Amino acid sequence: MGTYPVTGMIVHIVRRIEWMLAVGRGTYAADSLRSEGFIHCSKLTQVIDTANRFYRGQRDLVVLCIEESRLTAELKYEAPAMPRDEAPGELFPHLYGELNVEAVARVVELPCEADGSFRLPDELLERAR
Numbered sequence: 636m637g638t639y640p641v642t643g644m645i646v647h648i649v650r651r652i653e654w655m656l657a658v659g660r661g662t663y664a665a666d667s668l669r670s671e672g673f674i675h676c677s678k679l680t681q682v683i684d685t686a687n688r689f690y691r692g693q694r695d696l697v698v699l700c701i702e703e704s705r706l707t708a709e710l711k712y713e714a715p716a717m718p719r720d721e722a723p724g725e726l727f728p729h730l731y732g733e734l735n736v737e738a739v740a741r742v743v744e745l746p747c748e749a750d751g752s753f754r755l756p757d758e759l760l761e762r763a764r
Contacts, residue, residue, distance in 0.1 A: 643703045645676045645710070645728040648686055648745060651695045662733040663699075671716075673729040676701065681727065683755050692751035698759065700741040701734065708732025 649663070657663030665674045677685045682698060690696060703710060712726040743758050 644679065644740070645701045645703060646679055646682045647674065647676045647699045647701060647730075647734070648682065648690055648696055649699060650693075651697050654697055654699065654742065657734070658736050662735055664733045668730075668733065673711075673731045674734060676710075676728040676730055678728065679759060681725075682759075683753055686745060686753040690745075690753070692747060694747050696745040696747070698743045698745050698756070699734075699739045700743065700759075701738050702740045703728075703738075705735070705738035705740075706730065707735045707738070 647665075649657075649665070654663065663674075668674050675685075686696075709731040711729050711731065713729050715725070715727055743756050745753060745756060747753060
């Protein structure tokens with residue numbers, strides 16, 4: 636789906652089937668959009684901690700690599716609602732509206748390890764440095 640710079644890129648973890656359905660609709664709306672008012676996203680450096688914290692043991696996940704400049708909904712960087720071990724002042728991208736599929740530059744498999752944990756896919760490892 637094209638190349639993208641490290642700056643201006645955020646990521647979102649989603650089940651493959653949910654993303655496939657969203658592509659057919661043209662937009663994606665996570666359950667959190669209805670319940671919390673925004674879609675939780677991460678910076679590339681935050682995504683594996685997010686995956687291990689909230690998706691442990693889940694299979695058939697993908698990482699959506701989202702180009703911020705292509706978003707049609709408002710994006711805000713905010714502190715997590717339930718801070719844990721983040722560095723003081725750590726901010727996460729929150730998308731206040733549906734994700735337009737055109738903003739997704741790449742979709743990368745997020746395989747679950749045998750112990751239920753995740754590691755950054757090789758395809759994204761170089762971009763995280």
